[in-house]
Amino acid sequence: MSNTTRWAGVSLSDRRTERRALLIAAAYDLLGTDLLGHDPSALSVRALCRASGLNSRYFYESFADVDELLGELYDEVAADLAGVVAAAIECAGRSVRSRTAAGIRAVLGHAGDDPRRGAILFTHARANPVLAARRVATEELLMSSVLAETVRLHQDRTSRPRADQVGAVMFAGAMAELARQWLGGHLGSDLDVVVDAATAFVLRSAPART
Incomplete structure (x- = not known):
């Protein structure tokens, strides 16, 4: 699904809220399973964006850093x-x-x-x-x-x-x-x-x- 289609008809505020939730959900999955080899320091912006299907621009829209x-x-x-x-x-x-x-x-x-x-x-x-x-x-x-x-x-x-x-x-x-x-x-x-x-x-x- 393209980003254009994905966010069609969704307000800017709701888009940001949904993207933030997607990133948190990705962190939940990555940290809560063995996908990082039980090493929380391996959690990175790249890994989060890959798991959430978003690019790094949207990560920094919501968070200053991984911490x-x-x-x-x-x-x-x-x-x-x-x-x-x-x-x-x-x-x-x-x-x-x-x-x-x-x-x-x-x-x-x-x-x-x-x-x-x-x-x-x-x-x-x-x-x-x-x-x-x-x-x-x-x-x-x-x-x-x-x-x-x-x-x-x-x-x-x-x-x-x-x-x-x-x-x-x-x-x-x-x-x-x-x-x-x-x-x-x-x-x-x-x-x-x-x-x-x-x-x-x-x-x-x-x-x-x-």
Whole structure:
């Protein structure tokens, strides 16, 4: 399909939006599979343009460089996961156990349903500087969410802000590693078993309250 035919009848603004989406989708596919040999540094403007069917002019119409595109891709995938987790916890009832299990299951299940998600959020984010910085920001948001949930669930008990903060930090780091190990196939294939074990560990490790 020629570019003339492809964009016929489409407004300039909509064309730009669609081209931007095509480039992000191309990055999603390239990073989320082994097409780059699991090396995010191999992602280039040329590779993205080839995969999206666009020329480099259209890449620079939307992004200053590959790093900017990577950041936006990570943000989109992370926001999607956050929405899934929030919805799962909201539907889980009021008990600490059910809400904890729902959150863990949502992270592992959603990331595992599409290997590209897990690769971007938990695998490449360890090696690529741009994704690593985004991962730190995401973990900080997770820590804040865990703290808020802890306060909400235990508002009638003795306040222990420092212990709660330490617990949130440990949970955020452990959750990222749990996801990476699950996606790598190192924890078996039974999601229920992993969720139950992780939930039990989190609850045992929670700071005691009176």
